[in-house]
Amino acid sequence: MKLIIRLLGAIWVSSLIIIAGFAFVQIQSERDRLLTDLERRAWLLGEGLKEAVEPAIQRGSPHRIERILKKFGSPRRGIAVYDQFANLVVATPDLASRLPASLPMVSKALTAEEAQKGIETMGGEKTYLYAVPLQGEGRPAGALVIFMDASQIEINPSDLLQRNTLRLLILASVVSLLTLLVVRWSITHPMTRMTEWARLLRAGKPAPPPVSDRLFGSLASEFSELARSLDDAKAAAEREALLRLEGEALWTEERLKQFVRSQLNDTPLFVVSNREPLIHQWRGKKIEAIAPASGLVAALEPVMRACGGLWIAHGSGDADRETVNAQDKAGVPPEQPAYTLKRVWLTKEEEDGYYYGFANEGLWPLCHIAHTRPVFRAQDWAAYCEVNRKFAGALLEELKGTERPYVLIQDYHFALLPRLVKEARPDVRIALFWHIPWPNAEAFGICPWQHEILLGMLGADLIGFHIQFHCNNFLETVDRAIEARVDRERFAVVRGRHTAYVKPLPISVAPEEKEQEGGISREELLRELGPSVEWFGAGVDRIDYTKGILERFRAIELFFRRYPDYRQRMVFVELAAPSRSHIKRYQDLDEEVDRAVEEINWSLETNRWKPIVYLRGHHSHKEIWPYYRHADFCMVTSLHDGMNLVAKEYVSAAEEERGVLILSRFTGAARELADALLVNPYHIDEMAQAIRLAIEMPPGERTLRMGRMKQIVRERNIFRWAGLLLEELTRLSVHPAGVAEV
Numbered sequence: 001m002k003l004i005i006r007l008l009g010a011i012w013v014s015s016l017i018i019i020a021g022f023a024f025v026q027i028q029s030e031r032d033r034l035l036t037d038l039e040r041r042a043w044l045l046g047e048g049l050k051e052a053v054e055p056a057i058q059r060g061s062p063h064r065i066e067r068i069l070k071k072f073g074s075p076r077r078g079i080a081v082y083d084q085f086a087n088l089v090v091a092t093p094d095l096a097s098r099l100p101a102s103l104p105m106v107s108k109a110l111t112a113e114e115a116q117k118g119i120e121t122m123g124g125e126k127t128y129l130y131a132v133p134l135q136g137e138g139r140p141a142g143a144l145v146i147f148m149d150a151s152q153i154e155i156n157p158s159d160l161l162q163r164n165t166l167r168l169l170i171l172a173s174v175v176s177l178l179t180l181l182v183v184r185w186s187i188t189h190p191m192t193r194m195t196e197w198a199r200l201l202r203a204g205k206p207a208p209p210p211v212s213d214r215l216f217g218s219l220a221s222e223f224s225e226l227a228r229s230l231d232d233a234k235a236a237a238e239r240e241a242l243l244r245l246e247g248e249a250l251w252t253e254e255r256l257k258q259f260v261r262s263q264l265n266d267t268p269l270f271v272v273s274n275r276e277p278l279i280h281q282w283r284g285k286k287i288e289a290i291a292p293a294s295g296l297v298a299a300l301e302p303v304m305r306a307c308g309g310l311w312i313a314h315g316s317g318d319a320d321r322e323t324v325n326a327q328d329k330a331g332v333p334p335e336q337p338a339y340t341l342k343r344v345w346l347t348k349e350e351e352d353g354y355y356y357g358f359a360n361e362g363l364w365p366l367c368h369i370a371h372t373r374p375v376f377r378a379q380d381w382a383a384y385c386e387v388n389r390k391f392a393g394a395l396l397e398e399l400k401g402t403e404r405p406y407v408l409i410q411d412y413h414f415a416l417l418p419r420l421v422k423e424a425r426p427d428v429r430i431a432l433f434w435h436i437p438w439p440n441a442e443a444f445g446i447c448p449w450q451h452e453i454l455l456g457m458l459g460a461d462l463i464g465f466h467i468q469f470h471c472n473n474f475l476e477t478v479d480r481a482i483e484a485r486v487d488r489e490r491f492a493v494v495r496g497r498h499t500a501y502v503k504p505l506p507i508s509v510a511p512e513e514k515e516q517e518g519g520i521s522r523e524e525l526l527r528e529l530g531p532s533v534e535w536f537g538a539g540v541d542r543i544d545y546t547k548g549i550l551e552r553f554r555a556i557e558l559f560f561r562r563y564p565d566y567r568q569r570m571v572f573v574e575l576a577a578p579s580r581s582h583i584k585r586y587q588d589l590d591e592e593v594d595r596a597v598e599e600i601n602w603s604l605e606t607n608r609w610k611p612i613v614y615l616r617g618h619h620s621h622k623e624i625w626p627y628y629r630h631a632d633f634c635m636v637t638s639l640h641d642g643m644n645l646v647a648k649e650y651v652s653a654a655e656e657e658r659g660v661l662i663l664s665r666f667t668g669a670a671r672e673l674a675d676a677l678l679v680n681p682y683h684i685d686e687m688a689q690a691i692r693l694a695i696e697m698p699p700g701e702r703t704l705r706m707g708r709m710k711q712i713v714r715e716r717n718i719f720r721w722a723g724l725l726l727e728e729l730t731r732l733s734v735h736p737a738g739v740a741e742v
């Protein structure tokens, strides 16, 4: 109410000021216009009469002058003629009675010998006077004076007031009315609805924001965020309380936070990876933030959100430079930063040699036994060394001023980084986590730079792999390739005064605590897939030759050929993200997959059904989630995989009573998820059989298997992974000379 009174007061006062201002200006200009008009008329008359009167005054003929004046005089316009001594000679009759005894203006005109003008009050009336000297034999013989009525020049303020009060009333009333309406519809009404909505949120009943316009839209989304954070905090607190009650030692985001606070004494955490957690890309004229399809990112992101710190990664998006500050840093997530991303820029040549070349044409196929031959080029190796040095420089710069920091280096892109950093800063505690498999010593031995790679890795205090088998392979490789003491008791490699511990730490995902809001339902999904579809399976992959996508499609084809009853009733949906597409092998695979889908669909499809729905492109977690949630089965058929987090994401999100996981036995995940239907992806028959088993599995068995797997993923979650890794790292006492011991 106060607001309305203030608004109306402001409207009325400003209307008053505006109208008064306009009236003042109007009076001034009207006055000027009338005066100019009077002047012009008086001058015309004066100059015209002067010529006629001059001969008469020279001859001293007042009668003639009188006749002339009578002709030109009128009630509102008087004329008078004075002699050279400023004495009145003749005046028009109406004027005579009002004329004062002497007129100073006449004397002035005679003395100055030029016309004089001005307004004077005569007989109580404003009169405009124009006095012009009359010439006679070279000197003034008298003066002619024109008197014009100037009463209209004086505008009566009360008239003006009357005229403008009405204007003021109309203007102020219309503006007030409009303002009241606008305030009501744009402020009061939405505010009332927002208050209602805020009340619902406070009561823990989430509802969509009631306003979407620009005025309150951003406020509403801030509110939503706040409510969501409060909700999450409340849920986390409830979970913690429940766990305490149950006496469970489950790792949660909150527990990891506490752990970092108490064990790391708030020393910031430094993470280095090639792939950044957020890529900024131009989409037309807009910048879009994309979470990349990367197991590493899926795992590390929740950890960084919980712990905070600095994540150094390659800025690979074409709009990445537009979204960082002068130090190449940005807060993530942008709307409520929990940690800092620092982007390192690479030239095209560096990216080509280091990322596409050595990392992905050399080390990737070397470590994955998927029968794609590794390619080792000297120039790629040089670029790999150069980029490792570049990242070491960027990291060391950031570590300045932090004592005994913790650094988590990620993956095969940075095998040389641990040593480079350790040599410069022996006090840094370094963990290197290798996200891909480690092959046996013979297989790794074909790498021309295996010594340099192993020595670089052994600069770390802790080297993590997903499974024990990869740890064993690594120790075996070190044993065979370099001079070092392999301590099998402690699972460590000792070189000089430095010890690098080797540990299996199976990576995982953050538990899915709640239903995704606004997700598409199973019924809607099935409807989209076809009118007769009753079941669907899902696959989620980067298009990579290690993922066994072609083998999976062949298994689906075989399934439909062998069990034709399922045609039209079952569909397989593949969500495939293009990956590393500058590499020829990946381009070829992309085409092969396209061709396989086309061929299989062509040979089996009907008018209203096709066996494989192939969704090629980048999909956000939110888009993928409904497929995970509602699929009857999910196929992870990697030919070889370090862990494979799609398997764990699926287990985490799937409906307990419905989902079945078909999982390649050559993934790290297969060691933990024994309740999946484990398959050999090279055995197409076996996979087709597994699909049938998945669809026909009795509900009780499904629930039992999925329930057990959910329990495992819930317990062995990513917070546990980070907690165990950091726990190991904090247990090491690192000496300034670079010696690490337990």
Ligand code: G6P
Pocket (backbone or CB within 6 Å): 275, 293, 294, 295, 296, 297, 411, 435, 436, 542, 579, 580
């Ligand atoms: C694997 C690697 C990750 C990598 C991811 C995606 O999971 O271990 O380091 O980020 O694949 O590959 P990309 O080359 O796109 O980063």
